[in-house]
Amino acid sequence: xxxxxxxxxxxxxxxxxxxxxxxxxxxxxxxxxxxxxxxxxxxxxxxxxxxxxxxxxxxxxxxxxxxxxxxxxxxxxxxxxxxxxxxxxxxxxxxxxxxxxx
Ligand code: FES
Numbered sequence: 001x002x003x004x005x006x007x008x009x010x011x012x013x014x015x016x017x018x019x020x021x022x023x024x025x026x027x028x029x030x031x032x033x034x035x036x037x038x039x040x041x042x043x044x045x046x047x048x049x050x051x052x053x054x055x056x057x058x059x060x061x062x063x064x065x066x067x068x069x070x071x072x073x074x075x076x077x078x079x080x081x082x083x084x085x086x087x088x089x090x091x092x093x094x095x096x097x098x099x100x101x102x
Contacts, residue, residue, distance in 0.1 A: 005024070008097070014032065016056060018052055027041070027042040027052075028100065029052040045086055049065040070082070
Protein backbone atom coordinates (compact mmCIF):
# COMPACT_ATOMS: atom_id res chain seq x y z
CA UNK A 1 0.00 0.00 0.00
CA UNK A 2 1.32 3.44 -0.94
CA UNK A 3 2.22 5.92 1.79
CA UNK A 4 2.55 9.69 1.66
CA UNK A 5 5.80 10.72 3.31
CA UNK A 6 6.61 14.29 4.34
CA UNK A 7 10.14 15.21 3.25
CA UNK A 8 11.12 18.86 3.78
CA UNK A 9 9.88 22.44 3.32
CA UNK A 10 9.71 23.64 -0.27
CA UNK A 11 12.24 26.40 0.39
CA UNK A 12 14.88 23.84 1.41
CA UNK A 13 15.45 22.93 -2.24
CA UNK A 14 16.36 25.70 -4.66
CA UNK A 15 15.22 25.82 -8.26
CA UNK A 16 17.41 23.63 -10.45
CA UNK A 17 18.85 21.68 -7.52
CA UNK A 18 18.43 18.11 -6.33
CA UNK A 19 18.63 16.33 -3.04
CA UNK A 20 19.01 12.71 -1.97
CA UNK A 21 16.56 11.32 0.57
CA UNK A 22 15.99 7.86 2.02
CA UNK A 23 12.36 6.85 2.34
CA UNK A 24 11.36 3.48 3.74
CA UNK A 25 14.83 2.14 2.97
CA UNK A 26 14.82 3.39 -0.62
CA UNK A 27 17.17 6.08 -1.90
CA UNK A 28 15.35 8.72 -3.93
CA UNK A 29 16.52 11.89 -5.62
CA UNK A 30 14.19 14.88 -5.36
CA UNK A 31 14.60 17.48 -8.10
CA UNK A 32 13.17 20.95 -8.33
CA UNK A 33 12.59 22.77 -11.59
CA UNK A 34 10.73 26.01 -11.07
CA UNK A 35 7.68 25.22 -8.96
CA UNK A 36 7.69 21.55 -9.93
CA UNK A 37 9.23 18.77 -7.89
CA UNK A 38 10.10 15.29 -9.12
CA UNK A 39 11.06 12.11 -7.29
CA UNK A 40 13.04 9.33 -8.93
CA UNK A 41 14.89 6.27 -7.75
CA UNK A 42 18.43 7.43 -7.01
CA UNK A 43 20.01 4.67 -9.05
CA UNK A 44 21.08 4.72 -12.66
CA UNK A 45 19.77 1.67 -14.51
CA UNK A 46 23.10 1.23 -16.27
CA UNK A 47 25.50 0.45 -13.42
CA UNK A 48 23.69 1.68 -10.33
CA UNK A 49 25.50 4.97 -9.72
CA UNK A 50 23.64 7.63 -7.74
CA UNK A 51 21.84 10.05 -10.04
CA UNK A 52 21.93 12.59 -7.21
CA UNK A 53 25.68 12.94 -7.90
CA UNK A 54 24.93 13.81 -11.52
CA UNK A 55 23.37 16.84 -13.20
CA UNK A 56 19.97 18.33 -13.96
CA UNK A 57 19.07 20.32 -17.04
CA UNK A 58 15.79 21.26 -18.76
CA UNK A 59 13.55 18.38 -17.77
CA UNK A 60 16.15 15.67 -17.43
CA UNK A 61 18.63 14.20 -14.98
CA UNK A 62 22.00 12.86 -16.03
CA UNK A 63 24.17 10.13 -14.57
CA UNK A 64 27.64 11.25 -13.46
CA UNK A 65 29.38 8.06 -14.52
CA UNK A 66 28.73 7.50 -18.23
CA UNK A 67 26.27 10.26 -19.06
CA UNK A 68 22.96 8.44 -19.48
CA UNK A 69 20.00 10.81 -19.12
CA UNK A 70 16.43 10.26 -17.97
CA UNK A 71 13.29 12.36 -18.24
CA UNK A 72 12.39 13.84 -14.86
CA UNK A 73 8.63 13.49 -15.28
CA UNK A 74 8.45 9.90 -16.49
CA UNK A 75 11.86 8.41 -15.70
CA UNK A 76 12.14 7.39 -19.36
CA UNK A 77 15.65 6.78 -20.53
CA UNK A 78 16.74 9.36 -23.11
CA UNK A 79 20.42 8.63 -23.69
CA UNK A 80 22.48 5.42 -23.63
CA UNK A 81 24.34 3.59 -22.22
CA UNK A 82 21.28 3.03 -19.99
CA UNK A 83 18.38 1.26 -21.68
CA UNK A 84 15.90 0.86 -18.83
CA UNK A 85 13.73 3.61 -17.34
CA UNK A 86 14.16 4.83 -13.78
CA UNK A 87 11.25 4.50 -11.34
CA UNK A 88 9.41 7.72 -10.54
CA UNK A 89 7.14 8.54 -7.60
CA UNK A 90 4.31 11.06 -7.28
CA UNK A 91 5.22 14.28 -5.48
CA UNK A 92 2.89 16.91 -4.10
CA UNK A 93 3.18 20.04 -2.03
CA UNK A 94 0.99 20.22 1.08
CA UNK A 95 1.13 23.23 3.39
CA UNK A 96 4.58 24.14 2.09
CA UNK A 97 6.02 20.66 2.55
CA UNK A 98 7.24 18.36 -0.20
CA UNK A 99 5.58 14.96 0.10
CA UNK A 100 6.29 11.81 -1.87
CA UNK A 101 4.03 8.82 -2.38
CA UNK A 102 5.90 5.55 -2.18
S1 FES B 1 26.20 4.08 -14.46
FE1 FES B 1 24.87 5.62 -15.22
S2 FES B 1 25.41 5.78 -17.29
FE2 FES B 1 26.68 4.21 -16.56
